[in-house]
Structure formats: structure tokens, C-alpha cells
Amino acid sequence: MPRQQTVLVVGGTGRTGGRVLQQLLNRGVTVRAIVRTREKLPPGVAGNPNLTVVEASLLSLADEELQRHLRGCDAVVSCLGHSLSLRGIFGPPRDLVTRATTRLCRGVEALQPPSPVKFILMSSVSVNRPGGLDTRRGALERAFLQILCGVLPPARDNQGAADFLAEKIGPSNAFVQWSVVRPDSLLEGEVSEYALHEGLVNSLFAPGSTNRASVAHFMCELVTDSRTWARWKARLPVIVNAASKPT
Numbered sequence: 392m393p394r395q396q397t398v399l400v401v402g403g404t405g406r407t408g409g410r411v412l413q414q415l416l417n418r419g420v421t422v423r424a425i426v427r428t429r430e431k432l433p434p435g436v437a438g439n440p441n442l443t444v445v446e447a448s449l450l451s452l453a454d455e456e457l458q459r460h461l462r463g464c465d466a467v468v469s470c471l472g473h474s475l476s477l478r479g480i481f482g483p484p485r486d487l488v489t490r491a492t493t494r495l496c497r498g499v500e501a502l503q504p505p506s507p508v509k510f511i512l513m514s515s516v517s518v519n520r521p522g523g524l525d526t527r528r529g530a531l532e533r534a535f536l537q538i539l540c541g542v543l544p545p546a547r548d549n550q551g552a553a554d555f556l557a558e559k560i561g562p563s564n565a566f567v568q569w570s571v572v573r574p575d576s577l578l579e580g581e582v583s584e585y586a587l588h589e590g591l592v593n594s595l596f597a598p599g600s601t602n603r604a605s606v607a608h609f610m611c612e613l614v615t616d617s618r619t620w621a622r623w624k625a626r627l628p629v630i631v632n633a634a635s636k637p638t
């Protein structure tokens with residue numbers, strides 16, 4: 392019998408994070424969720440014996456308390472995102488995703504787990520692979536993105552979190568391994584057939600689409616399937632609906 396896995400989920404009250412919670416629990420994974428309010432948890436998960444809910448403000452938790460929630464976890468899944476309101480986009484914390492990613496990874500490192508913990512970050516196709524590897528992105532699109540990062544804190548934040556993992560944690564950290572999942576425009580709907588790509592397949596000016604449920608499915612595969620993890624660790628996979636045609 393394989394050992395039951397334990398996963399810490401942040402952003403589990405969000406539209407994608409809620410699906411991650413449901414799908415992980417359906418797979419029999421033990422889940423710890425740090426949420427601002429349990430009222431926003433997805434239907435059907437409250438009372439699940441495999442779910443522990445911690446009501447707290449993630450960025451305000453003391454280091455020791457965060458480490459207590461991380462201790463014994465095999466993976467951390469982050470589906471954090473800025474709310475789509477003026478306050479959510481332009482108000483503090485403007486570096487929500489970067490700061491949470493940094494704190495969670497540093498917390499894992501401080502615990503020195505016997506085998507590396509997976510850190511799975513929900514990101515976006517607006518995020519560049521470090522080292523200029525996204526050659527699909529033309530000069531005009533790169534300039535547009537630079538302006539976007541200049542004026543929209545969430546765009547800068549998503550790039551900052553990915554850069555932290557790629558550059559500060561790196562591909563051979565003894566305690567943290569990571570994967571940055573890059574969906575295109577998010578849609579509701581069920582898990583659909585989806586395709587995974589090393590690099591970009593659509594332009595920001597002619598975007599593709601990705602079902603939130605499929606993002607959740609792939610993130611759960613990264614947690615529970617060792618071959619999927621071996622394929623996509625230390626990478627920034629792009630996930631799009633198979634029906635979404637490359638432009």
C-alpha cells in the first residue's frame with residue numbers, strides 16, 4: 392500500500408483552488424487548507440475527515456506557525472490570486488503570490504525534510520520562462536507584457552513568484568522541488584481533454600483557453616503521479632484545452 396500523501400493547499404477558497412481541494416480529497420489525499428474564511432470553502436468538503444482547515448491570514452502567520460502546518464507535508468499547492476476588484480488589483484498585498492511562495496518555500500527549507508517537498512504554483516501564460524526560453528513571444532508582445540507588469544501589480548507578482556522558484560530555489564534544491572503551471576484564459580466547466588506544452592502556444596493577443604477543472608486535475612496529477620512529476624518538475628508547463636487551437 393503506498394503511503395497516504397499530505398498536501399498543504401493555499402488559495403483553496405478560489406475558483407481553481409476549490410476544485411484542487413475537492414479533487415485531492417476525491418483521490419484520498421490528506422489535505423490541510425489555510426484559508427481566510429471557511430465559509431468560502433467549496434461545497435461538499437467541510438466535514439471530510441481527510442481535511443484540516445486553518446482559518447488564518449497566510450501572510451501574517453508567524454514563521455513557527457507556518458512551519459507547523461508545513462511539517463510532514465509531501466506537497467504544497469498554491470492557487471492564490473488577486474481578487475478582480477480595484478482593491479484586489481491595486482491594493483496591498485501587491486506581492487501576495489511572491490511573498491506566500493517565498494515564505495512557504497523558506498519554511499520547508501527550515502524544516503529540512505528527509506525528501507524534497509513539491510511546490511506547485513498556479514501561474515499564467517503571461518509569465519515568462521526565465522532565460523528568454525519562451526521564444527514564441529515576439530518583440531511586440533514582450534513590450535506589451537513589460538508595460539503590463541509595470542502597471543498591473545498582479546502581473547508583476549506572478550512573474551516574481553515564478554522567478555523566485557526558478558532562480559532562488561533552482562532545479563536542485565535539497566528540500567524543495569517545484570513546478571509552475573501556466574494556464575491560458577480560464578473557463579468554468581468540467582475536466583476536459585487538455586494538452587501540456589513546454590513553452591507558449593498562443594499569443595496574448597489571440598489567447599487560448601483552459602478549464603479551471605483541468606488545471607486542478609493537472610495539479611493533482613503532479614501531486615500523486617510520480618511520472619507526471621518527473622516530467623514537469625523544475626519546469627513551467629503551459630496547459631490549454633485540447634480543443635483550443637494554437638495561434
Ligand SMILES: NC(=O)c1ccc[n+]([C@@H]2O[C@H](COP(=O)([O-])OP(=O)(O)OC[C@H]3O[C@@H](n4cnc5c(N)ncnc54)[C@H](OP(=O)(O)O)[C@@H]3O)[C@@H](O)[C@H]2O)c1
Binds near residue numbers: 471474488514575
Ligand atoms: N483569470 C484568468 O483568466 C487567469 C488566467 C491564467 C492564470 N490566472 C491566475 O490564476 C490564479 C488563480 O486564479 P483563480 O481565478 O482561481 O483565483 P480566485 O478565484 O480569484 O481565487 C484567489 C484565491 O486567493 C485568495 N486570496 C486573495 N487575496 C488573498 C490574501 N490577501 N491573502 C490570502 N489569500 C488571498 C482568495 O481567498 P478568498 O477566497 O479569501 O478571497 C482565493 O482563495 C491567479 O494567480 C491568476 O493570476 C488567471
